[in-house]
Amino acid sequence: MSAISISGLVKRYGDLEAVAGLSLDVAEGEVFALLGPNGAGKTTTVEILEGYRSRDAGEVSVLGEDPATAGRGFRDRIGIVLQSSGIDRELAVSEAIDLFGKMYPTRRPTADVLEIVGLVEKADARVKTLSGGQRRRLDLALGIVGEPDLLFLDEPTTGFDPSARRASWRLIDGLRSLGTTILLTTHYMDEAQNLADRVAVMVGGGIVAEGSPDDLGGRATGLVAIRFPLPDGVGIGDLPAPFSAATVERGMACLDVTDPAAPLNQLTGWALERGVDLSNLTVNRPTLEDVYLELTGSEDTNG
Amino acid sequence: MASRLSDPILTWEQVRYQNSMFWRTPVAAFFTLFFPLFFLVLFAVMFGNDRIDIAGRGSFTVAQFYAPSLAVFGAVSATYTNLAIGTAIARDEGILKRFRGTPLRAWSYLGGRIGSGVWIASIAVVAMLVVGAVAYDLHVRVETIPAAIVTFIIGVSCFAALGLAVAGLAPTGDSAPAVANATILPLAFISDVFLPLDDPPRWLEVIGNVFPLKHFVRAFQDVFSPVTTDLGWRWGHLAVMIVWGLIGLGLALKFFAWEPRASSGGRRRRRG
Ligand SMILES: Nc1ncnc2c1ncn2[C@@H]1O[C@H](COP(=O)(O)OP(=O)(O)OP(=O)(O)O)[C@@H](O)[C@H]1O
Ligand SMILES: [Mg+2]
Numbered sequence: 001m002s003a004i005s006i007s008g009l010v011k012r013y014g015d016l017e018a019v020a021g022l023s024l025d026v027a028e029g030e031v032f033a034l035l036g037p038n039g040a041g042k043t044t045t046v047e048i049l050e051g052y053r054s055r056d057a058g059e060v061s062v063l064g065e066d067p068a069t070a071g072r073g074f075r076d077r078i079g080i081v082l083q084s085s086g087i088d089r090e091l092a093v094s095e096a097i098d099l100f101g102k103m104y105p106t107r108r109p110t111a112d113v114l115e116i117v118g119l120v121e122k123a124d125a126r127v128k129t130l131s132g133g134q135r136r137r138l139d140l141a142l143g144i145v146g147e148p149d150l151l152f153l154d155e156p157t158t159g160f161d162p163s164a165r166r167a168s169w170r171l172i173d174g175l176r177s178l179g180t181t182i183l184l185t186t187h188y189m190d191e192a193q194n195l196a197d198r199v200a201v202m203v204g205g206g207i208v209a210e211g212s213p214d215d216l217g218g219r220a221t222g223l224v225a226i227r228f229p230l231p232d233g234v235g236i237g238d239l240p241a242p243f244s245a246a247t248v249e250r251g252m253a254c255l256d257v258t259d260p261a262a263p264l265n266q267l268t269g270w271a272l273e274r275g276v277d278l279s280n281l282t283v284n285r286p287t288l289e290d291v292y293l294e295l296t297g298s299e300d301t302n303g
Numbered sequence: 304m305a306s307r308l309s310d311p312i313l314t315w316e317q318v319r320y321q322n323s324m325f326w327r328t329p330v331a332a333f334f335t336l337f338f339p340l341f342f343l344v345l346f347a348v349m350f351g352n353d354r355i356d357i358a359g360r361g362s363f364t365v366a367q368f369y370a371p372s373l374a375v376f377g378a379v380s381a382t383y384t385n386l387a388i389g390t391a392i393a394r395d396e397g398i399l400k401r402f403r404g405t406p407l408r409a410w411s412y413l414g415g416r417i418g419s420g421v422w423i424a425s426i427a428v429v430a431m432l433v434v435g436a437v438a439y440d441l442h443v444r445v446e447t448i449p450a451a452i453v454t455f456i457i458g459v460s461c462f463a464a465l466g467l468a469v470a471g472l473a474p475t476g477d478s479a480p481a482v483a484n485a486t487i488l489p490l491a492f493i494s495d496v497f498l499p500l501d502d503p504p505r506w507l508e509v510i511g512n513v514f515p516l517k518h519f520v521r522a523f524q525d526v527f528s529p530v531t532t533d534l535g536w537r538w539g540h541l542a543v544m545i546v547w548g549l550i551g552l553g554l555a556l557k558f559f560a561w562e563p564r565a566s567s568g569g570r571r572r573r574r575g
Binding site: 087 | 308
């Protein structure tokens with residue numbers, strides 16, 4: 001059964017169509033990552049699913065309910081980490097977790113939550129004294145204290161240091177193994193790669209690609225990129241056969257092939273024969289980030 | 304075992320939470336509790352044993368006039384001013400939005416804010432009356448206590464509703480203190496809080512009569528008035544406050560928002 005099922009979702013802000021006919025299914029127990037550039041409509045979509053925003057068209061079902069009309073029983077079962085929200089500066093960390101935990105029919109003990117998000121040492125600290133990343137961990141704590149079946153995480157690890165990010169990945173992995181369904185948005189491709197069972201790339205309010213992180217955009221079956229610096233005095237025409245089709249970017253010869261075995265054999269043979277140095281040769285499958293940049297068409301601005 | 308705390312208990316938890324936020328914000332505590340007491344002492348020193356004669360209402364001692372008027376002022380700060388400012392800022396900072404995403408009932412959250420405001424208001428009133436009675440010979444007649452309590456409840460309900468209305472109407476959290484203070488302070492000067500207006504221009508008197516503060520102050524003063532021989536019920540004053548309370552409630556329901564206003568931009572919308 002689907003935890004989340006969306007079809008033909010449309011949301012307009014005045015003239016702007018922020019979500020333009022989006023359809024998506026997230027299975028129960030799945031970790032699903034929504035990727036996309038700033039302004040793609042990720043937060044808008046997630047907040048419609050959470051019941052914060054109304055929609056202009058389309059069908060939405062979350063845990064079998066329409067979030068626009070769902071009541072308290074729905075909120076009992078979901079956990080929300082908003083992209084941006086506040087908390088009283090004078091509240092202590094453990095007080096906040098207690099206060100929010102009490103609202104749910106099932107709840108994790110405060111001590112466990114502190115442990116899970118790595119705020120044990122800060123249990124008695126006031127919110128105003130927390131660093132940005134620590135505050136974000138508190139957001140995470142308040143999202144999981146009610147033992148949700150479905151957890152929404154809108155850019156949960158923004159502002160985390162690398163080790164905190166790894167720790168939160170372990171946390172999310174732990175929730176996955178408990179059967180929690182997770183919908184997250186992120187700008188970190190390594191995060192999507194590590195966490196998500198499936199990812200979708202959103203651009204301009206619609207989904208342009210969807211799949212597992214390993215084969216998004218045909219990545220698993222796609223081309224392999226061979227690159228090496230073109231030796232001095234050597235032109236494209238001097239290279240062995242398949243490389244006459246190579247392109248040259250900033251002094252690097254680049255060739256995309258389906259199977260690199262034969263071209264590499266020819267290239268290395270040619271290099272040995274001529275005494276050409278190939279120590280900077282690389283053979284790469286496109287990373288998730290490469291595919292993402294390709295799909296979002298933003299390589300020039302971001303890459 | 305999957306069972307949730309009952310709604311009254313959750314509301315009570317919210318009252319406790321708002322109370323501790325109040326006590327941890329010394330500025331609010333200072334203006335609401337200490338400020339009115341300071342004025343009482345100041346007026347007592349300035350006017351000493353002078354009597355305040357008001358045509359048609361009798362001759363008041365300083366304490367008989369100012370203890371009730373400043374008690375009301377403290378109660379109004381605790382409800383109207385604090386609710387307007389606190390709720391508007393909590394909205395802009397995304398605190399209300401976070402609560403909205405939990406199973407907590409909306410009325411439990413608001414009940415927490417209102418309940419805490421009323422609790423602080425009663426501390427302000429009791430502190431004022433105790434200081435008045437102990438230091439300045441304020442006489443409290445037992446028969447008028449029920450009227451005093453009912454007047455207090457109607458008054459703080461009215462001003463709590465108006466405070467929430469202002470929170471909803473204030474475009475941003477930053478503007479809420481300005482709106483709240485710019486309305487209540489001028490009104491206090493024409494509502495017998497800081498001085499009895501002696502033969503004011505007609506229009507000032509009319510403005511004072513239209514708004515609820517003067518009615519709260521007068522009803523409360525009459526409870527402690529030397530010429531009051533009845534039980535202290537001032538139905539006319541109470542009726543005006545009830546009408547304003549209902550207007551406030553209507554506006555609050557219409558304009559209340561859980562999310563930061565789009566126009567308030569990103570400055571207060573901090574993460575986490
Ligand atoms: N309340 C609003 N009123 C008007 N326009 C809005 C509102 N919220 C979002 N938008 C617009 O809708 C578009 C999608 O915004 P959204 O916040 O959903 O993007 P996002 O994918 O979450 O971006 P980011 O990665 O920066 O968080 C943007 O162009 C944004 O300016
Ligand atoms: Mg967003």
